[in-house]
Amino acid sequence: MAVSDGQGAELTRLRSKRGGRLAKRFIDAGALDDMTASFPAALAAIRKRPEAELAIDAFGRRLWQRCVEMASIDHPRRELVGWDDRPLYWARLAMLAQLRDWRPKFGADDETRARWERRFEWASRGITSVGFGSEPQTARTILVSGFDPFRLEGEPRASNPSGSIALALDGQVIEAGSTTVRFASVILPVRYADFDAGITEKVFGPYIEDGPHRVDAVVTTSQGRPGQFDVEGFFGRRRSPDGTRDNDGVLIDSAPESAEAGAGMAAGPEFLATTLPVERMLAATGASAVLPNRSVVEVVDGAKSPTVSPDGPTPGSRAVRGSGGGFLSNEIAYRVALLRDASDRPPRTGHLHVPRPAPQLDDGELTDPDFDDERAGVVAQARELVIAAALGG
Structure with a gap:
């Protein structure tokens, strides 16, 4: 059963005095203040309905592109490192609030306004601009996803290193020996409602099914435990998220043995496996350990309570948690693998939990040098792991 402490918890947090001040600090420190300052005026200048979607798309795409650009170049006004994911998160929220507050003279019903908000969100998450350019057919293409910061009720200044990885990799082209590898990235919301509405299938489906947009690999990433990568x-x-709320404040409140699948999933087995080249990825060295994780939690046929199975699922068992747990990081990997297994020419897919740097922030600080250095190491090592995923096989 899903229990919410109030839909729109993210915007509620933003509209609080503390949240508003924090958002402004991240937006200013991320040199995105001109974006949030100009958006309301651009909306106010719209006189016809068709202009609205064009302006909303343009601002969303520009917000994403600005943050991707800052991940690879120094910006004279940016106080935070270029691939810090938090300015993007808070600027997106601030601009969504501005969009929600806009009252166009030509009117708009709730359905139209919801469509506008989704268009802005998807554009500002990189979803509507995924592309691999005109690389030769021999190039390896890889689609990477990260997530928004979450658990903000405990630490509203939290970063999600998977979002930093997505910003750092989007649009990058590298030469690995005789192979060209090209990356595209998206950052997804930490909200059950979006998954129930099919965001995974809509975003990844065109790049997994056999066709002109098919990629060679999909690597979904998320924040994991300190000090190590888990393949x-x-x-x-x-x-079965074990007490973790999503960013809308929704908590799945059910016993592990009665865990349920998310809405809208196609039929499928209780467990699906990675098809990434795990051994090749384990050989990618760096500051953090890279470990395989095959452990699952399951209810074995005939049993009444869940058990931990360290080397993978038992045939015929009922899933409780995958190797990476029972939250949305596990769900995105499962949904992507389900699409993969329905494809006539499936790409390799799998999930990488990345180390969670722990900032030691004093009151009023947005970051600290040790945190930035550790997160930089995570981003650099993740890049090598994703390259290994692209080259394997």
Whole structure:
């Protein structure tokens, strides 16, 4: 059962005095203040309905592109490192609030306004601009996803290193020996409602099915445990998040043995496995350990309570948690693998949990040098792991 402490918890946090001040600090420190300052005026200048979607798309895409550009170049006004994901997160929220507050003279019903908000969100997450240019057919293409910061109720200044990885990799082209590898990235929301509405299938489907946009690999990433990368072996079908709320404040409140699958999933097995080249990825060295994780939590046929199975699922068991847990990081990997297994020419897919740097922030600080250095190491090592995923096989 899903329990919410109030839909729109992210915007509620933003509109609070503390949240508003924090958002402004991140937006200013990320040199995105001109974006949030000019958006309301651009909206106010719109006189006809068709102009609205054009302006909303343009601002969303520009916000994403600005943050991707800053991930690879120094900006004279930016106080935070270029691939810090938090200015993008807070600027997106601020601009969504501005969009929600806009009252166009030509009017707009709730359905239209919801469509506008989704268009802005998807554009500002890189979703509507995924592309691999005109690389030769021999180039390897790889689609990478990260997530927004979450658990902000405990630490509103939290970063999500997977979002930093996505910003750092989007649009990058590298030469690995005789192979060209090209990356595209997206950052997804930490909200059950978006997954229930099919965001995974809509975003990844065109790049997994056999066709002109098919990629060679999909690597979904998320924040994991401190000090190590986990290459997850198995993904469970059901939600069992162990007390973690999503960013809308929604908590899945059910016993592990009665865990249920997310809405809208196609039929599929209880567990699906990674098809990434795990051994090749384990050989990618760096500051943090890279470990395979095959452990799952399952209810074995005939049992009443869940058990931990360290080397993968038992045939016929009921999934409780995949190797990477039972939250949305597990779910995105499962949904992507389900699309993969329905494809006539499937790309390799899998999930990488990345180390969670822990900032030691004093009151009023947005970051600290040790945190920035550790996160830089995570981003650099993740790049090598994703390259290994692209080259394997």
